[in-house]
């Protein structure tokens with residue numbers, strides 16, 4: 001859960017991630033907030049527009065149409081990789097989706113198949129519409145995919161979310177197929193977002209282990225897991241013990257205790273390393289024996305190799 005970024009912080013986050021942003025009209029105040037709530041936000045939904053031509057696509061997404069007034073998203077990602085900001089606040093992009101999927105996004109676990117349309121997605125998701133015909137033949141250029149990756153990484157970074165907070169419209173709403181087409185490899189997008197965030201794609205949380213023993217080599221391997229291995233479990237049971245210690249040390253917020261050594265845990269661990277006197281590459285958030293032993297001594301677990 002998170003309060004939506006201010007429009008200014010949203011813009012800064014995108015620019016800081018190297019996104020080429022085009023501000024369209026009074027985007028900061030163009031929204032559907034008079035029709036329903038906006039926030040707390042829990043994630044990001046990626047769409048395709050079923051349109052062609054950048055100018056027309058941006059105009060449609062800003063204005064919408066009689067049956068579905070705009071804005072139809074926050075940003076329009078055109079084929080040239082530019083991100084056109086058309087609105088900010090509640091936007092008509094996600095519609096009604098599956099509450100089980102929303103719960104998975106909040107918990108940052110793998111989403112189940114969407115089979116219900118019972119939950120207002122426009123309240124809880126940032127939305128990006130991508131220029132593509134959606135016919136399964138229209139190719140996604142590399143520059144456009146890179147912009148998607150950066151936009152998602154920017155917002156995940158700003159909120160402390162992992163890549164599991166990013167979904168496709170097809171993951172959210174039954175009957176939707178977007179985004180799809182040649183060049184749109186979702187596992188690759190997820191891996192690239194995770195890589196930008198300095199983490200591997202998160203896996204399924206494991207139950208809390210009873211034995212307070214942590215293997216430094218297994219933990220470091222979990223923290224360094226190859227981002228290309230999307231969808232595979234990356235948790236090592238000891239991660240929960242270490243996360244609990246980081247929560248206890250005041251370095252990790254409790255809702256982030258989830259059993260995978262994701263972005264937030266690496267960040268919290270790096271803070272622990274700095275507290276131990278390390279800096280630079282020695283405080284990269286990848287556990288080493290010395291810092292881990294100190295954490296264990298303070299928080300009741302023993303360290304094995």
Ligand SMILES: [Zn+2]
Pocket residue numbers: 046047048093169176178
């Ligand atoms: Zn869509």
